[in-house]
Amino acid sequence: ITERIDAEAGQPCESVDGCRMSLYINAGLSAEAELNAGHIGSGIGLYRTEIPFMLRERFPSEQEQVELYRQILESAPDLPITMRTLDVGGDKPLPYFPINEENPFLGWRGIRLTLDHPEIFLVQVRAMLRASIGLKNLRIMLPMISTVAEVQEAKRLVNQAYFEICDEVCESGEVLQRPKLGIMLEVPSVLYQLPQLAKHVDFFSVGSNDLTQYLLAVDRNNTRVAGLYNSYHPAVLAALYDIVQQSNENQIPVTICGEIAGEPAGAILLMGMGYRRLSMNAFNIRKINWLIRKVSLAESKQLLSLALTSQSHEQVFGHLNEYLETKG
Numbered sequence: 001i002t003e004r005i006d007a008e009a010g011q012p013c014e015s016v017d018g019c020r021m022s023l024y025i026n027a028g029l030s031a032e033a034e035l036n037a038g039h040i041g042s043g044i045g046l047y048r049t050e051i052p053f054m055l056r057e058r059f060p061s062e063q064e065q066v067e068l069y070r071q072i073l074e075s076a077p078d079l080p081i082t083m084r085t086l087d088v089g090g091d092k093p094l095p096y097f098p099i100n101e102e103n104p105f106l107g108w109r110g111i112r113l114t115l116d117h118p119e120i121f122l123v124q125v126r127a128m129l130r131a132s133i134g135l136k137n138l139r140i141m142l143p144m145i146s147t148v149a150e151v152q153e154a155k156r157l158v159n160q161a162y163f164e165i166c167d168e169v170c171e172s173g174e175v176l177q178r179p180k181l182g183i184m185l186e187v188p189s190v191l192y193q194l195p196q197l198a199k200h201v202d203f204f205s206v207g208s209n210d211l212t213q214y215l216l217a218v219d220r221n222n223t224r225v226a227g228l229y230n231s232y233h234p235a236v237l238a239a240l241y242d243i244v245q246q247s248n249e250n251q252i253p254v255t256i257c258g259e260i261a262g263e264p265a266g267a268i269l270l271m272g273m274g275y276r277r278l279s280m281n282a283f284n285i286r287k288i289n290w291l292i293r294k295v296s297l298a299e300s301k302q303l304l305s306l307a308l309t310s311q312s313h314e315q316v317f318g319h320l321n322e323y324l325e326t327k328g
């Protein structure tokens, strides 16, 4: 099977009835390994900037960040690279920035922390912008958004950084492209505010890992309740379906970058829902590309309606596995 999958690598990601899908990668450390391995897909849908931060002993300086981001942006200058601002807190602590909280997943994490420390946010955004001088592929994404006010405040800071860097580069005659700005949809409150949020951003990206945790009230890392944590819970699927429909109504491009996007059953259901951009770990790209080329949009829609009316994730898997077996 791997040979058959590899043989089709690089073939267009299109279903048998002509539904075109774009596959992107989730990256963290350095994107280069993935890029060089030829698993880049259509670009980077999620670059988790906290990972290089977690591997250090102190906050990286602006210049250190510029060098890191520059290397990533340059490694695929013609493809979009979506860099997420620091998403620490929760399960991702920084050794040099200890946080003690009773409920870290409901606490000081992602955008909440960086808006309280605008100096951290500004240094990072300035570094992304400086890294993108002369390039056109940077997109900036904000994690853990739960209110419109957070987007407005973050956007104000991004604009401030943009004009600062513009002033700096203007003397040298270089060009600084304004990056597209997007938000992660991963806190359930945003499902009920998409039209308002859509007014402020260029794109959405669904973080189904956290959305699952927050919708089901199940800690994504607690083994005691791991049996309850499942992105195929019909309620989570209904939320994902709602998001893509609302995004289309509001004409905002939407990607999904949680684990479900890189899983065969998930990719089929998401295609049936209307998602056309999936972002996943690089090693899943070939498999999902191969699978999409074997299935039809019509069948994926039928599977979706079975899934949405199922009682449990087990039942959803039952339907999907039966179907996947017919595809080898």
Ligand code: PEP
Residues within 6 Å of the ligand: 046, 048, 087, 186, 206, 207, 208, 209, 210, 211, 257, 258, 259
């Ligand atoms: C998610 O929450 O689905 C996501 C992609 O982000 P992370 O796993 O880094 O929280």
Ligand code: MG
Residues within 6 Å of the ligand: 143, 186, 207, 209, 210
């Ligand atoms: Mg997340």
